[in-house]
Amino acid sequence: MSIDDRTARAWLSATIEPAMPAVAALVAQVGAPDAVRALSSGRSVPGLRPVYDADPSATGRAVLSDAGATGMRWVCPGEPEWPTALDDLASAGDLHRRGGVPYGLWVRGERDLATLTKQVVAVVGARASTSYGDDVAGDLGAGLGDAGVCVVSGAAYGIDAAAHRGVLAVGGGTVAVLACGADVVYPRGHEGLLAWCTSNGAVVSEAAPGAAPTKIRFLARNRLIAGLSRAVVVVEASWRSGSLTTLKWGELLSRACLGVPGPVTSEASTGVHLALREHRAELVTNAAEVRDALAPLGAAPVDGVGAVGLGRTRVTDRLDPRELEVLEALPAGAAGLTAEQLSARTRLPVAAVRHSLTSLAARSLAACGPQGWRLAPRRA
């Protein structure tokens, strides 16, 4: 039996529940064709009932042909259109027994997915949002869109929809990542929104065409929203909101984890406030602050400056002179300095020092500990 990589991956998507860690590990270990050869002949894998398919190549080709006929294309790891940020999922571990790089993505929409997802921020939150949350998510979407940042979300009611609509309203790009098949309209009421996303961005899913949205697929889907993004922003979330899973994936993937506060009298913001209290997310209040958080230490600059000139660009190249001065004045040890002390060192006004510190902290260059401001510890 011979099967090529793309067809093997299509077979996996159509036959196996998405994001099973054991299957993802097998694919990573032996490659998709050999994994399919093993699995289609009944090889047992933890969590998976044996599967038998005498001709997986024919099955895979049929899936690809059917999907193509309904306007979906199949984008696989390593291909030019593949969003390479998703490869980070290979080493991010599991959550709710789901994890790993997807075998591929079913994509609807004209725009090139790799180009569309060059600068992406996830804006997620409660389905049962308030009008405050919808306003904030819409403003964030529009502000990010104005800045050329693509907004990824889950096309659910509430915050997701408000974020998509916000960025679409300013002509920006957006990606809707579904828990069901990319060809399934869910929720039903979002047929128009999904069509709008398709024409101005993309609707994607790792689940098989026609797949129904299930609870476990929502949890698996959330890792893709975080995986595609440089930052995850939660706008409203109650204590047990699924969007906190997306935030958790952001943490596992070392994405910037951000939360928008709301009235403490609002149930819809309790989960965000808890995440902020536990320092699992940084507080942001607008799109500019989200953008400030987009360039973590060691990462390539988000605006593509690094692609031009003398090869690798350091993150410090993007700092303004004041930020550089404050950065240079920061101590490296545990004993930090107050903004006032840094003001004395740099001879900059305290307000300017504070502003620079906020910006440096958002870039993970400065950290504020119990003993004051210091250089952020380098990540492993």
Added chain:
Amino acid sequence: MSIDDRTARAWLSATIEPAMPAVAALVAQVGAPDAVRALSSGRSVPGLRPVYDADPSATGRAVLSDAGATGMRWVCPGEPEWPTALDDLASAGDLHRRGGVPYGLWVRGERDLATLTKQVVAVVGARASTSYGDDVAGDLGAGLGDAGVCVVSGAAYGIDAAAHRGVLAVGGGTVAVLACGADVVYPRGHEGLLAWCTSNGAVVSEAAPGAAPTKIRFLARNRLIAGLSRAVVVVEASWRSGSLTTLKWGELLSRACLGVPGPVTSEASTGVHLALREHRAELVTNAAEVRDALAPLGAAPVDGVGAVGLGRTRVTDRLDPRELEVLEALPAGAAGLTAEQLSARTRLPVAAVRHSLTSLAARSLAACGPQGWRLAPRRA
């Protein structure tokens, strides 16, 4: 010329602008009587024009007598009614060229100030508050009052008044710290509120009886609000709100610095959000979370348990069994653990671990760094 300590301090209050660092330093160095002898004979001190008073003792006695006649008493450092927390101001430095332990406090109200201020939280914020802010401040005041915590604030319009009213409404104690004389009704519209504060708590000031409220006295006054308190909670504050000075004093005095978030669309919360973003305040959403922040590591327990039994009580004595288990599982080094890992170590559910971590962090026993949860570094 002979003058006793109380009379000398009354003279200082009546003659010298409050909170001048050079005068406070002189008093700390030579004592109030010698300081008065020097100052009343024209001794020059930075920031102070020379003063001449041939009989400061007579002046001081007259001030005390007049104040007594209008229902004020003079409470001095070292006296039984003195709130000893204010002594921390001796080493807290200056802000806006104001600082130091006050010479004494003019007090209106029947209740003993030391008893009243045993457990105090400052609730401060914008004069131009929103109805959301007023509601939250009122709820905080009531929640703290219900728990037997006294609320200190500045009796200004807006958040201050809402906090006073909240605690008064549940029959709790409150202290209004004024920038003008304790006998001056300012703002005029708060005559009733100040009378209510007097009958259920205290109205206090370091400024001379009859003194007018000036900008510099407001700034000096804010250090007393923080100094009296174990925690400073800012409910609403715009970018340049004076309540951020109170928060800054809280920081200088190592008080718990707390902020209540609000809608990001509200101008009235911008200063609080900035303080939270800069980690100058911890996010709190209700009175219970404020109370959780009241017992910093090494401090005496706030509920007085430490007064009974085997002498000094450790802060860990007040933890519940789960919190103790999580505390014991926390690593001491820089490399921390996730809540999930701690859950595996302790065999407690992740949600219980998270809850315990929040509580431990509020007590400054646990800290969350870029590499996970660990034991909080001990304060110097």
